[in-house]
Amino acid sequence: MKLSSRLAQSIVDNTMKQIPYNVNIMDENGYIIASGDKNRTNTLHVGAVEAIKRRKTLPMTDEVGSYGQPGINMPLIFDGKVVGVIGITGKPQTVTPLASLLKMTAELLLEQAEQNKNEVKYENSLNSFLYQWSQVTDDINKNTGLLLEADNLKIDISKPRNVIAIQCPPEVIKQFRIDSADLSLPITANTVLIFTYLPSTIARCIELCKKKEFNIGIGDSTTSIGISVNQALRTLELSKIFINENYIYYKDIKFIDSILNSNIYSDKIISNFRQLEDSDTGKELIETIYQYIKNDGNVVKTSNVLHIHRNSLNHRLLRIHEIFNLDPRKTVDLFKLYLGYIYFTYYSYKS
Template sequence: MKLKPELAQSIVDQMMKKIPYNINMMDQNGYIIASGDKSRLNTLHVGALDAIKQRKTLTMSNDHGSHGLPGVNMPLFFEKKIIGVVGITGDPEKVLPLASLLEVATELLLNQSQVDKFKKEQHERLNRFIYRWVQVDDNLESHTDLILEANQLKINVNLARYVVVIHSIDKPLPVLYQDADDYSLSLSANTSLILTHQASSLERLKKLVVPGKIFVGISQPTNLIGQGTKQAFKTIELARTFSNPNYIHYTDIAFIDKLIAGQLPLSRLTTKFSELDKTESGDELIQTIIAYIQHNGNIVQTSKYLHIHRNTLNYRLTKINDFFTLNPHNIKDLFQLYLGYIYFTYEQNDFGPIENS
């Protein structure tokens, strides 16, 4: 470890809040790199040199001007090596009782700083690894460098995991709790990704859903994390597209996803839906189609849901038949209407990349 001026000055500032004497910190060559007296920075301290050479705490009774004032100088050890010296300026008889306290406190602060630095480096390394990992959607065996790093990080990349994406529309996400075996990656202030294989984590994360505000997408379990990531993002995309907060698991939207990816020849239907969408009465017919499909073609349940009389519903269904030349009472025609609605809605609602929105 090398004692850096920024860290040394921080320690000096903290210690001088408790000790009514000037404190200096010198590097391994005896030069002052931190001090309560800024005029002494970057000057050689002869007392520090003696303490380094003798590897022990020394008192200094004589005044050496800019090269040292009376006081006590204590070598700082890290892993049995001297990395610098800490000194208290003042009458040696008065400041000597504080020497041991200052030495121990300083070394504790240095050790804690090193621990914090190590933790930060490990966290950054893990984040870099996860960022690479979530992009792997092919055979893991072809990514030998990734597997090697996973072994060093003690991560089992062959374990099937769920990819969970949490996305907030207008507010930054709160700090997310995660279990010990989970891994997380913050993609933006509004979007986070969690890898887990635990059902308890899934249940906890699903409770974060706030209709229209916070969306949660959960992939199928897989060790191809890149594929799982795409599934989780697609789940949120379609939940927003169809304004359906119940779309949480990829299995909820897998059928729709495959339909859209299939690029079926439905331009005539999507054009017709677009025409309807331009008027209030047309939008009413669209909502009728959706409700009728959601209630499995049941006239009574659909009428109750729409708060209209069944005769009104039948009148609307007739208008739908006339407009699309597809009979909602016919299951084959109704399925075509459903497909047309899916493609129309998907084309109308392009939210762009979720992590940037």
């Protein structure tokens, strides 16, 4: 650990606000790197050189040269090595207690700086590993490099995990609390992935997102973590497109996703949906199709949701039949309308 001049000068400046003595901090070679007297920086401190050589505190009772004033010099020890010296000008018996306190403070700051450095290094290594791991969609045992990195980071990747994708404000991502057994990876300014095998974490995330109205998607539990990542992000995407708060797990949208991936849409049906979207009356018919499907073709429930009379709903169903040449009251025709609605909604969002 090398004592930086920036940290040293900060210690000097803050200390001299509290005491009426000049403070110097020297590096491991005895050169002054911080001082209350700026003219002394980058000059050799004779007393510090001797303190470093002997590895012990040395009082200076007499003046030595133009700058060698009485005072005390205490070596700074970090990890068993002398990394610098604290010097305070004044009568040794007066300034020694102050120097001892300052030495302890400086060494604690060095320990904290080293700890922060190690934490940043670990976090960077962890994020790099998680990013690479999140791309793996096959057997993790085929990737020797990732297995070794996981071992170094003490991560058991043999456990099946769910990936949770959450969209929320950036300041919330930074404050997001997870269990010590969980792992998190921010992938955009407002999206974070959480890797967990704990049901309690999943329950807590769902509860928080419902309360705060954050978007959430949860992939299946698997050791091929990239699959769960893709599922979680896909759930997040489709729940936004279809505006359904009940689409939380991938299993909730798997059927829709399979339909979209199968490309079995009808251009004519989608064209009809697009024409309806150009007018308020047409938008009412689109909403009618959606609610009629959502309510299992139940006329009473659909009428109640739409706040219209049953006769009005029947009139709308007749109009839908005329426009699409598909009868919503027939199962196969209704399914074709459902397929059209899915593709129309998806591509409208995308475009």
